[in-house]
């Protein structure tokens with residue numbers, strides 16, 4: 001286990017003990033995780049991603065006939081076709097691309113829906129079929145942070161020279177309402193701080209592994225335990241039952257690591273929203 005993805009990092013930040021049980025000790029799930037059941041909206045999100053990927057790979061329009069797919073996906077797809085994000089001339093599209101960055105003994109890893117790369121800019125696109133989220137939420141999201149760090153720390157992996165911070169941007173493109181899509185840019189100071197924080201976390205996890213601590217710290221938040229399959233290992237079953245886990249909506253479910261780990265194991269085949 002030397003890959004550190006967004007979901008693994010979030011797992012660690014939610015509960016270090018869960019990270020230890022799942023990724024260090026590699027204990028099997030005590031019970032079948034609910035995450036193994038891919039929900040209808042995840043399947044729809046995946047389908048939409050496949051259509052958009054084919055579009056950027058230049059598949060003939062005839063192969064993208066959406067007549068046999070669910071109406072909701074058809075609607076997102078037609079919306080996309082009406083107003084796809086503008087690609088600057090001369091940019092090179094990289095579709096469903098995995099980027100890794102060696103850091104503190106780890107391979108930091110992320111899979112990008114679309115990268116548009118030129119000698120002057122790198123644009124990250126992430127397709128969203130869930131509800132629109134606020135700019136501030138997105139800026140603080142670990143997906144944003146990790147993806148930015150992967151590019152900021154690894155321009156060479158894309159075959160381009162290091163670019164100014166302002167030339168790197170990430171767009172969350174909303175299929176339900178493209179007008180509300182959010183593009184984020186950060187200055188150099190933010191990028192350096194962000195990369196340093198990820199480096200610090202990676203080093204901290206490495207240290208904990210080397211120290212071989214028997215039990216890593218348990219989360220203080222019983223709400224987290226209420227939806228965790230490892231409750232029995234932690235003696236949290238009864239306590240967790242007293243706390244009502246909030247019902248997930250699409251975005252909350254998307255950001256709950258325990259719902260993503262099953263996909264994470266499949267080399268970052270994370271559910272699509």
Ligand code: SF4
Pocket residue numbers: 015016017018021218219224225226228229230231232233234236
């Ligand atoms: S039950 Fe709670 S403390 Fe134990 S691993 Fe799960 S989230 Fe962490």
